[in-house]
Amino acid sequence: MELESLYQQIILDHYKRKVGYGIDHGGYPSHQYNPTCGDEINLQVLLSADGNTIESIEWEGTGCSISQASASMLAAESKGMTLAEFETFAGGFREAMRSRGEIVLDEEEYGDLASLSGVSKFVARVKCAMLAWVAAEDSVTLTRGSLN
Amino acid sequence: MELESLYQQIILDHYKRKVGYGIDHGGYPSHQYNPTCGDEINLQVLLSADGNTIESIEWEGTGCSISQASASMLAAESKGMTLAEFETFAGGFREAMRSRGEIVLDEEEYGDLASLSGVSKFVARVKCAMLAWVAAEDSVTLTRGSLN
Amino acid sequence: MFSLDESERIRGAFPELRELVNGVPLVYLDTAATALRPTGPVERESTFALTRTAAVNRGAHTLAAEATEAYDDARATIATFIGARPNDLVFTSSATEAINLIALACRLASAVGGPARFALSAGDEIVHTESEHHANLIPWQEVAKATGATLRIAPVTDGGVLTVAAVESVLTDRTRVVAFPSVSNVLGIINPVRAISDAAHRVGALVVLDACQSASHTTLAVTESGADFIAFSAHKMYGPTGIGGLWGTAASLAEMPTVLTGGSMITRVDFDSADYLPAPAKFEPGTPRLTQAIGWAESIRFLDDIGMDRVADHESSLGAELYRLLSAVDGVRILGTDEGVDRVGLVSFAVDGVHPHDAGQFLDSKGIAVRVGHHCAQPLHKRLGVDSSTRISLGVHSTLAEVEFAVDALAQVRAFFGVA
């Protein structure tokens, strides 16, 4: 498998840029951990007042380029989505990651995240790409729980 | 390996005759056990008043033809031996049993016991042939210990 | 029974059946001790070892990722075979170790006030049966000794039958564990597993089923058994030594304290404490039994290809014939009835006047491999009035001709030893 299919330039850019890095507001962060490598992320989804729309995603953590780029792109692409949209969005991303290269993410829909499609061929790295997403879903649950 | 080299007629005869069977006198019996098959023997060596000569061997137990015949022959052949003689005798028997068919016991010296030479080719059965001997050696130790 | 053609095909998978023992072809009637190995699973394991060895669950290199996948796939294959979810199947060294893990979890929980289902105290009761293999007996003796719990023993009939009523007769509201075999390795009788599990659950006991002697002879549907835990060994299922399984309900595994600890079963570790992963990882510290899992899964595929229903049917029909023929031999006393019970293809017996070692040796001279001794079930032998016995046990490769040959040989044993 070509290394370039995994590490597209846009991934390496996000690895440096880190959109959404820094937890600056109160919220309900989820802490996720990858036992294999010790990587961790702390990520919170900030919702609109009505609890239905993603205002922004904030995160901090250490990890490889894939996990950091995935968090950065997630923060960039999910802004303004309704929770229903986000659920479909995350579901599609997970499915693609698990597809062993079968599913290529649509660039129209996934933007920069489409560049992570190649990860699905590197089974051991799928967890890296998913770390931020698991945290995001968990944070949404925590946040919504707090609204009830 | 020929079955007949293991089960000579004289062995099957001793299996039935069981010389020395029955513990009729006070003494220092040793109890030995074969964990593989659950066979056991209780055997005591009765010594002369000076503690130097084997007067008789008495035993009881359950077991296969090899273990029973070995006990019976041991009782028959060791009568009247000095303990020093017995030590050499038992040592030679053990060596033959462990020889994997290399050493054939001398009939002059070992009498009926020579018929057990074939056992050494059946590694799994050596324990059976040795059971009574281990008990005899142990009983001698116990008996002599009691004399001090 | 299998057709002659099918039998020949199946036997072709076992090279050991073409070996000569004492100059005569091997007749292997000792599957209950350990099963012969078919070529496919052994070669799959060795090819994997030589071309795909790498560390599982660790690191990113391609071989390691492939090894991890192969390992997970193996677990899934074996789990599916027993009707389980992969995460509810823990790999152990053997059935013995599987049972020990539960018993140790009980001892450890009892010492430090662990989860209620596992912590026992003085006056509590552990039930086992008269037909227990040492593996499902001695660990519980140790639990009893350490916790002050009492052992209660469910009796079998003189014919070796374990009835639900017999188990119920020793159940009380203090019963905390009920340990019993699906099939005793001496008797060959299929026990009423579900009914015993249900009775045990009615008094709130933990049910530990020893499925060693049924796992490759009948369909093992773990969830239908009603048990909380089930132990079994690969080497009795045409798989490798050194690996076995502990299946548990998800709830039981979640609640069960860890026993063995170390690498690969943790999330975060500090100098003085650590957090553990959920089952099965929390019970599998250290480098996994990689090639053994691969080999075992392939032996499961071997059985699946024949079809477990057909395997069970073949062996039970052949076993019934063995029982019938053996019953007719003068001086043979079979341990365990065939009346009113279902049986697997396994029969233990005593030959009047001939010690099992001698009977076994006589059969061995004709190439027939059987097991002699107490078969790790000393108490049961005592209960049935013998020290030891001879056992014939069948496998998927056994044939009517072999059964007849063995029974014929047995018919000559007493004459050979001069007792008939």
Next chain:
Amino acid sequence: MFSLDESERIRGAFPELRELVNGVPLVYLDTAATALRPTGPVERESTFALTRTAAVNRGAHTLAAEATEAYDDARATIATFIGARPNDLVFTSSATEAINLIALACRLASAVGGPARFALSAGDEIVHTESEHHANLIPWQEVAKATGATLRIAPVTDGGVLTVAAVESVLTDRTRVVAFPSVSNVLGIINPVRAISDAAHRVGALVVLDACQSASHTTLAVTESGADFIAFSAHKMYGPTGIGGLWGTAASLAEMPTVLTGGSMITRVDFDSADYLPAPAKFEPGTPRLTQAIGWAESIRFLDDIGMDRVADHESSLGAELYRLLSAVDGVRILGTDEGVDRVGLVSFAVDGVHPHDAGQFLDSKGIAVRVGHHCAQPLHKRLGVDSSTRISLGVHSTLAEVEFAVDALAQVRAFFGVA
């Protein structure tokens, strides 16, 4: 180092080295995780499985007798290799299980007032080191938690050196156990084993040595180590997964309480109690790891044929060269010094600005298999100021060309990820 000819000959024994990974030949630098398998031992094991499978220690038939002999011979071969008596070598699943058996013996003894050397109580102390693998750390955390004993941690220097003085600084008259590695699987530094054992014995502690990372790289002379117990794994010695060793002094094994119980480790069994055989049997209940023992013994013969002195010499020279070359790469920080210490052929490092997962993936694309992560030593990584690292570890088949190729590749990593 080996001559090119000898190296070629040795490499010929490892078919995996002829496999293509990502279209390029495999460069296997992950022996410390698990060693590649030579053809001879794997084939010996599979041939044995296919032609000599039978139950060990049971029954009289010819195959069973042969299996028992082969198993005993395997134990003798492995014991001789480590300078031990066969009866002092217990087979376990792995080093992890070996260490757990000792730790569990301590927990069990503590709960029921078992033998004094194993029973710990509140206020007693267990010493381990900052360089511990989780396998020799977490079991002791559990002992401490259950018994109220305190964990004391012997520090390593910033260069990763474990000095005798550092161990002595945490020894007290309450120290009951000292657990440490012969070589840390992150640092590669050979620890002063004998001196640490002696210091531990001066305060009357039990010495538990984790020899995983030295057993196939230096000569392991168990009695000279001064340890009471030593744990090691076959799969790091070119042997199979699923088997490992627990060596103990005869006195320690005799005194150590049994942990796992079941068949084949008993003399007499009644319904409610049993008598146990002496070591090693008392620690090996159930059907033995037969083919694994056979395979492991053959892998020992493979090493013996080359000569352990020569293996050690080759790997340490090559390791020194690896260390030297790697030190010269810009942005690489090695964990563990090479000054004033002896080392095995193992180097872990951080690449400035590049996560180990990424570095490992980059190497993998060139066919180079290394380990990335915390290598089951999270606390040590934290101590050295990193979350994880990349590790290159050498084996008997490693060559200077491979080392140079890997270092060259590493020199390109930072540029690829745009941090240089």
